[in-house]
Amino acid sequence: MITEIKGGFKILAHEVLQAAIEARDILRVRDPSKSRVLYHRSAYINTQVALLQNQIMDLFLRKESGYRDNLYLQGLSSIASRLERISDILLNLDRQAGYLTDKDFLQRFKLEEFFSEILNGLGKIYPAMERRDVSMAIRLGHVEERLDAYYSDRFAKINAYLKEGTGNTGDLVTSLMIIHYLERVGDMILEIGEKIIYVIMGEKIKLEQYKAVGAGLKATGQHLELGRMGFKSIWGGRSGCRIGVVGSAQKDLTTESPAETVLFKHGPAFKLTCEKENLQLWTSLRPGLTPEVKAFIPARAGSEAALMLEYIPSRNLQALFLENAPDEAFNGLAIAVQTMGDIWKETKKTKNSSAEFVRQAENRFSEAQTIYPQLIKFYGSIGPMEIEPFPRLLGALKEVEAKVPSNYSMLIHGDLNLSNILYNPQTKEIYMVDLYRSRENDYVQDVSVLLVSILRLPILDPKVRRRLIYAANMVHDFARKFSHQLEDHTFEARLAFGLARSFFTSTRFIMEEKMAAIFVARARYIWEKLFLFHDRGRPMEEFRLSKEILNLKFH
């Protein structure tokens, strides 16, 4: 029976992929015969989904399937529903296109870009599920991110046309509907990715890592029975690791007391090994500041490992700022910089180090370019003044940065953004998480990442925004004072390199092109300043960037 169901799923995935190809072709060139094919295919898909779900229900009722199968079947059933919705959306696209008065109208919106992502995502669903391939499932999430980016881009274009009053209003509105539908397909693909991960992770916990997980839990005095373990996925980790909360299945996992719950991370072995070792180092320096390692399950056949950590139920500073608790967030931030300052001081060695900010920007260049090609690829001139392309500017700056290493090396967090600092306002305690990038390096790395993570919060409310900028200034002043105590003479230049890097790479967190443009412009400004300063033969120790660069508002 399961084999039959799997076969049905394979056909279903294939049919939806075909439907997407047909929808793409129909939007390119209207063709009533193709529309008929799509219509029939959509009806067939609906039948196929109903059949599949009946078979799954049948198996459940007969109680013939085990835990592993149940998880798989549950996952399959909800994936099938989403595939059906995608098919409905595709059919709607055809209907919408029928309203267009100008048959070539859509060409200006380059819908093939959406479709190439959609086809890419749809093609991965069956193999990801069959091969239990978590990284492939993660890529479904990336499909959604890119579709969102295309959507905002086209949305802005349509908006501009509507404002200009050029172009056919009816066709513009229809186009808006069409891109909206395409964006919805992305949401469905993301949800399918989450379901696949749920299935795979659930199985892994259950079958392969149960012993290790159990050992970890025993160490905390807990005992989880086979079959009573619950798992809640926390989507959104960007480090390529999947994070989940494991606890007893009957309760709401996020509100459980820490004694009953552990955090489960599953991902590339090298990252998790690194994180485990760093956590142990930090625990030896500051017990309680970072989550305790409960268990580590090294990579087996593949290259994926798992790490179980103490679950800290506190909110992170980003959430506190966004949830309108800026006072609490500010207090947490003040404690965090103080703590980091102490750790830097204690672990300081007189040894040159460089964060290589320019290289960091280069490494993330193609990602930034994929999301905002117009912004990132820009180069040109205003009269005789050249506006250099970013790659050329960065190439020239590498040499400049090499001249200003830090004279010190100290233990840094490595990814000190607001979401990696947790704060409990009741106990006034902070916790640092996500330490896999922690290493001995230049403390300016932490300073610049933290500053830009504050500034990039999408908070528009002028009052809260002022608090944010105030918070950024507090961090900046603290770091500057720290540098004075160290007699660190190239601090300002390195901070400029770090800020430019973080402004530039933060664009991947920003969905609005207008806001992303503000960040890219700041990065360009700083890089050009650094380049000109060096080019004029001035000593880099004298480089100063106005603190007003932190006064970032979204107008």
Place this chain on the structure above:
Amino acid sequence: MSKNNFRHSFVTDPDDVARYLESLISGFKEGVLSFSSQHRKVHLEPAKILDMSIETSIRKGKVRLTISFTWPDEAGPQLQSLPLDNHFHEK
């Protein structure tokens, strides 16, 4: 953006502003203002008589200084838009 338009937003400072303005001034003196991006080149030839306006505004915590030049597009296509190869001088 229409194909005859050029737009570039950037961050600058008073020292830097001078470089941009000087480049515009020399364009006015020579009779051709040139702008380019990776997609297009735009050449504007200012008329003999121009409308110029300077406007300041301070509101909602934001100061704006707008300087604009306007002239009729009577002499035919003054705007030349030359499509450029995307990879033009990109290395």
